[in-house]
Amino acid sequence: MKNFYTCFLVLLSMLCWAQETDSIKGNTSWAVSTGAEYGTVLPTNIHLESYPNRGYTGYSFQFLKQATGAKDWEKLYNYPQYGIGFFAFDFLENKQMGSPFAVYGIYNAKIKQWGKLKWSHHINFGISFNSNPFDLENRYYNTSVGSKTNMFISVGTGLYYEMGKHFDLGLNLKFNHLSNGSLKIPNKGLNSVAPQLSLVYYPERVTIKRDDSVTTNNKKYNTLEFSVFAGRKDAFYKGERRDEIKLYDGFDYSIYGTEAFYLRQYSAKSAYGIGIGITKDEEYNNTMYVSDSTLYQKKRFSHSQLLFSVIPTYRLMIGNLYVNVGAGYYAFKKTTKYDKTAFFQRIGLQYQFTDRLFASFGINAYDFHVANYLEWKLGYTFSKKARK
The missing domain is CATH 2.40.160.20 (Porin)
Structure with missing residues (x-):
């Protein structure tokens, strides 16, 4: 942390x-x-x-x-x-x-x-x-x-x-x-x-x-990146009979997945692009219930459901450090009364260790102000082509 x-x-x-x-x-x-x-x-x-x-x-x-x-x-x-x-x-x-x-x-x-x-x-x-x-x-x-x-x-x-x-x-x-x-x-x-x-x-x-004579590297690139990520969050019970258990009683859940992004650089500082991702969220795949004044959890689906996301993204570049800001949507998410919205936002810091290998740290949120979880990411740049 x-x-x-x-x-x-x-x-x-x-x-x-x-x-x-x-x-x-x-x-x-x-x-x-x-x-x-x-x-x-x-x-x-x-x-x-x-x-x-x-x-x-x-x-x-x-x-x-x-x-x-x-x-x-x-x-x-x-x-x-x-x-x-x-x-x-x-x-x-x-x-x-x-x-x-x-x-x-x-x-x-x-x-x-x-x-x-x-x-x-x-x-x-x-x-x-x-x-x-x-x-x-x-x-x-x-x-x-x-x-x-x-x-x-x-x-x-x-x-x-x-x-x-x-x-x-x-x-x-x-x-x-x-x-x-x-x-x-x-x-x-x-x-x-x-x-x-x-x-x-x-x-x-x-x-x-x-001094107006300052010069910088004006090369621009299109990049294709792949990454894997993982996170951890604490979720509490929001359903009926909450008065029978402790306030904010709940469980810890893991999140992990993979993503691919295509980004187009348009200035020395900035790039924009779009990504797709596949996420497995344990909170989404489990449900909580109260019985005998005790909180339990059980599988929500017969088979674990994956979340497919589409993520338009803006990138601010500072040398080997990239600030990534995106707003995404889980395209096929099945929601009920107490589920989080299918729309999400994220902001993260990416560091390029080499021209190809990078790591990223960020926050996944919803409703533009509520943190959902922190995510850690490791990735590889498969294609980096200079724009003509």
């Missing part, structure tokens, strides 16, 4: 618009940043709504590095800052929620600058620890998180003012999110919003000067 969250940082952090191309004069730069925020936990479920005070404080420390343009993707994405950070929550009057802290990767990009005043945005992604999960025995009823370990996502935007050669003072508006990708139910997510005051220290500033 830790490896997945670390890799997935790049997936979210690169979903941004590139600015006009610049070149950098000077040496590679690093910086450190500290921040403090006071905000509120959003009342996104009935248990959070019952809290009289949802205020919290947060504290961050970040180590940042300035991209120099040594690689093509750094030029394409306007020489961003990237690095690693640490964040700690203090829920003040709601200590029963735990004291989660996060380790995460960082992507910062400048949007606009007016003299010494800069407007930037940031995307952070990592893993958090030490949450208090939903636990009936210990009388912790908050359904926001079902596990001690969760994904940590933070996005925000803000203004920074250059105070001399070494310091920037920043004021940001942040949104934070904790969830586990449905590895453990419940997983409604814990969301918070806050203004943040930050101070950034630069031992040596890097001077950025516009």
